[in-house]
Amino acid sequence: xxxxxxxxxxxICKSGTSVKIECRSLDFQATTMFWYRQFPKxxxxxxxxxxxxxxxxYEQGVEKDKFLINHASLTLSxxxxxxxxxxxxxxxxxxxxxxxxxxxxxxxxxxxxxxxx
Amino acid sequence: AQSVTxxxxxxxxxxxAPVELRCNYSSSVSVYLFWYVQYPNQGLQLLxxxxxxxxxxxxxxxxxxxxxxxxxxxxxxxxxxHISDTAEYFCAVTYSGAGSYQLTFGKGTKLSVIP
Numbered sequence: 001x002x003x004x005x006x007x008x009x010x011x012i013c014k015s016g017t018s019v020k021i022e023c024r025s026l027d028f029q030a031t032t033m034f035w036y037r038q039f040p041k042x043x044x045x046x047x048x049x050x051x052x053x054x055x056x057x058y059e060q061g062v063e064k065d066k067f068l069i070n071h072a073s074l075t076l077s078x079x080x081x082x083x084x085x086x087x088x089x090x091x092x093x094x095x096x097x098x099x100x101x102x103x104x105x106x107x108x109x110x111x112x113x114x115x116x117x
Numbered sequence: 118a119q120s121v122t123x124x125x126x127x128x129x130x131x132x133x134a135p136v137e138l139r140c141n142y143s144s145s146v147s148v149y150l151f152w153y154v155q156y157p158n159q160g161l162q163l164l165x166x167x168x169x170x171x172x173x174x175x176x177x178x179x180x181x182x183x184x185x186x187x188x189x190x191x192x193x194x195x196x197x198x199h200i201s202d203t204a205e206y207f208c209a210v211t212y213s214g215a216g217s218y219q220l221t222f223g224k225g226t227k228l229s230v231i232p
Contacts, residue, residue, distance in 0.1 A: 004160075041227075044222045046219065091158075093160050095160075095161075110160040111158065113158060
């Protein structure tokens with residue numbers, strides 16, 4: 001199956017700094033990428049949907065100025081957590097869908113554990 | 118809007134016993150249904166999916182699921198579980214007419230296989 005690589009897998013940062021998480025589709029072109037946040041022992045909460053070359057669509061309640069998403073190419077999307085605070089600590093997961101109408105499956109990265117101290 | 122309900126948050130089962138993880142969805146339109154597995158500190162791996170056709174879907178690792186439109190269910194089953202099946206399982210749905218195939222997830226079911 002298709003591979004989505006997410007980097008870094010773990011990051012610890014100081015409060016007030018910014019952190020960038022990368023999501024790459026390694027062997028396919030991804031028109032659409034999704035960013036999720038997962039709290040401990042809970043489900044995935046969709047944060048935003050990004051389409052290559054256009055602005056991301058954020059879900060209600062997600063601060064677009066805090067969680068900056070860039071989908072500059074068909075194989076790379078980035079999520080930048082700006083001015084991070086301890087409450088931003090969470091597990092962030094990206095997924096990517098291959099271009100094409102019949103490609104219904106989304107492939108997931110391995111996730112990034114963010115800890116803000 | 119669609120939603121997904123996973124009725125059991127935790128399911129303990131003895132090794133080699135059968136297991137069923139329940140999933141119900143609500144949607145007023147045609148949907149695609151998925152089951153994913155998540156191991157600790159990892160992303161999600163697709164187990165199986167229902168798009169159309171046969172209502173019984175077979176996936177990886179010996180899992181299968183049956184789509185029941187009248188009961189709006191998509192329960193996951195395995196006839197004999199292994200220790201390695203211990204993980205979190207998520208049911209997900211997407212609207213078949215949605216261009217982006219945005220997924221809505223259930224809250225997950227933690228399967229614990231007891232030796």
